[in-house]
Amino acid sequence: MNLAWRSPGVVSDTVDGVTIAIDLDNGAYYQFSADASVILEGLPGVDATLLASEVGGLSVQAFIDQLVDLGLLEMRSVDADPSTLTEFVGDGLSFQTFTDLAHILMLDPIHDVDRPMGWPHTDGAQT
């Protein structure tokens, strides 16, 4: 068993050292700090030494636990070759989240709109 993005509910991508993840079940979008992205880019699996370390004063294990609690990560049977990179840029283990972005994402941007407000303002969308 290895730590991995929850499948099939979460899709992720890492570009230019920044990892994003989208929980397709609840529409939440996550954008991770560079330090967090170093760890997440190595999924599936997290190197044991890395897991036991701290980054910016925060335990990597505690950060991973937080992502598991959010439903982004899970333990499952999958081959792993985790990255052992430990070069951190120093921005800490953190993420930015938008809970309404996937709502906008799934809208038809042409006609699912509130007429006075225009796109992408719709009922329930907090933009």
Place this chain on the structure above:
Amino acid sequence: MRICVSDAGPLTPQRDAGSRATFDVIQTLESLGHHVDFLPVSEVASLRDFDLFVASRPGPAVHALRLPGFGEIPNVFFGHDLHFQRMGSVVGQDKTEAFRRMELMCWRSYGVTVYPSSEEAEYVNTTLGELRAVNAPIFVMGDLEAGSLEKSDEPSCVFVGSASHEPNQGAVKLLVEEVWPQVRDVVPAQLLLVGEWDVPGDLAESLSISIHSNLTEVELNDLVSASWLSLAPLPFGAGVKRKVVHALHCGTPVVGSRFAFQGIEKPRKGVWGGVQADDPASAAACVVELLADPAERAAKSREGRAWVQSRYSPEALRKQWLEIVNLAHRGMRFDS
């Protein structure tokens, strides 16, 4: 070949340009001899029964990433436009960047990405550092099925656009409050607004503005064809605009902003079949000038129709999508 085309929900080609574009692609693929199933992305159980998957727009494209069989068959991301480029003024920088990264995920995840303009495709290829995106006409401009291309006896201009689309709202506000009063100071022309617009009665009467809603396709063709000019002072937006391409196809020159003419620029200077004017005063001046110059209108009409015929004919779309299907099956490994 069995092809699955997927979007967020049922297509409403009579109501919006985006649905119409997807509908045109489906018809084009069918005309190439393929069997096409259209399914909202939430109703796709598996892609393994298909030979090719086409995801329309970024939302459905992201959701499709988790479908069983994704990545096992060739796939195409039909982006319509760079959505993040038209979100900036609405949702702020952070969310725009988030949306850009989601679109970036689509470009990276799909074998072929398709956008209407070469500029959009080039942006994707430059961003990725490899050739993954191509441009293809987003609309089909076939037989107008109109009675004639005769222009009305009296000078008239038309604006076409859904009242629920924010750039159109801004355009009509500019038109009614700034551009059209300046035109009317010089020329007793009529302005026809196509869509569910609400203009106060006294203002509409004083500026000779009429509203035309719920037109059939033939009625719209006739109305645009009869107009002397089409106006598109869009204050923002991204991608090729169907209203502009359609007006050119109808032989009606367009006066519009740089957003209206995206993808319709000439290689060096100017735009095909119209005049670009980015502020109300210059737009009004261009309209007045063109309304008074039948020879220039006729020249731009011919130019616009020829350009549309070369890019947006059913044959042009078939040729391009034949190549896109081939590219998808080759894994988009092309050298130039």
